[in-house]
Amino acid sequence: MSQGIISENLQKIKGSIPEGVNLVLVSKRQTNEAILEAYEAGQSVFGENRVQELELKYASLPKDIEWHLIGHLQRNKVKYIAPFVSLIHSVDTRKLLHTINEQAEKYGRVIPCLLQVYVADESTKFGFSEEELLALYEDSIIQAYKSVRICGVMGMATFTDDQAQVRSEFKRIRSIFDLLKAHFHREDPCFNTVSMGMSGDYTLAIEEGSTMVRIGSSVFGSKH
Ligand SMILES: *Cc1c(COP(=O)(O)O)cnc(C)c1O
Numbered sequence: 001m002s003q004g005i006i007s008e009n010l011q012k013i014k015g016s017i018p019e020g021v022n023l024v025l026v027s028k029r030q031t032n033e034a035i036l037e038a039y040e041a042g043q044s045v046f047g048e049n050r051v052q053e054l055e056l057k058y059a060s061l062p063k064d065i066e067w068h069l070i071g072h073l074q075r076n077k078v079k080y081i082a083p084f085v086s087l088i089h090s091v092d093t094r095k096l097l098h099t100i101n102e103q104a105e106k107y108g109r110v111i112p113c114l115l116q117v118y119v120a121d122e123s124t125k126f127g128f129s130e131e132e133l134l135a136l137y138e139d140s141i142i143q144a145y146k147s148v149r150i151c152g153v154m155g156m157a158t159f160t161d162d163q164a165q166v167r168s169e170f171k172r173i174r175s176i177f178d179l180l181k182a183h184f185h186r187e188d189p190c191f192n193t194v195s196m197g198m199s200g201d202y203t204l205a206i207e208e209g210s211t212m213v214r215i216g217s218s219v220f221g222s223k224h
Contacts, residue, residue: 006034007041009219017213021206024068024195026216028053032060034220039065047089047214051077058084070154070195070214072126075099083107089154089195089214092116092126094141097148104147112151114195117176119169120158127155130176137184150185152193152211153177157201166201170208177209 024047048054049071066086082103104111118127155173157166185191197205197213
């Protein structure tokens with residue numbers, strides 16, 4: 001069988017990511033066939049941004065795939081992914097965190113989560129400010145929830161060609177991670193993830209301390 005374009009692109013991307021940085025292959029809007037090509041080329045971690053699509057793909061694709069939810073999550077939909085999701089990148093409110101904890105408990109799981117931080121200057125993006133994050137810990141919210149495990153932070157830079165701005169936003173996401181690590185997760189080996197960087201900006205993100213990049217279009221091609 002000849003090697004397809006998806007596995008070729010995947011090898012290229014993997015070759016450009018240093019050891020220690022994890023690749024989440026963003027498979028939103030991709031067919032099962034496309035996902036299977038990447039899976040057969042060795043990729044086992046996939047990211048989706050919509051719950052319904054995630055559920056359908058989980059049901060029909062190999063069970064050793066790790067599914068990450070990377071997009072905004074509505075509280076009433078947590079129950080659909082709580083049984084199987086491997087990492088939720090997009091925890092952006094206290095209420096959502098509460099619901100995830102509740103659902104995880106129900107399924108006897110501890111669900112790994114990232115706290116989404118808001119640094120961009122676009123009102124379309126979700127996430128906590130630094131002050132809100134500190135308050136989450138100072139109010140003992142994080143400490144109280146036993147069925148979620150906070151593994152780090154996730155963030156997105158502003159959609160702009162201004163590289164200096166993107167770089168400074170990534171720096172800021174990384175510095176918020178370092179702050180939380182130093183104050184609240186010093187002895188916690190699980191708090192080790194900085195999810196930042198997509199197809200257009202992952203090189204910058206890695207330079208600024210990303211440990212997990214979320215890449216879709218560079219591997220699958222862009223779909224509109
Ligand atoms: C779609 C998406 C990505 C991947 O973007 P590409 O430009 O296709 O690499 C990463 N993160 C989130 C939250 C996304 O919605």
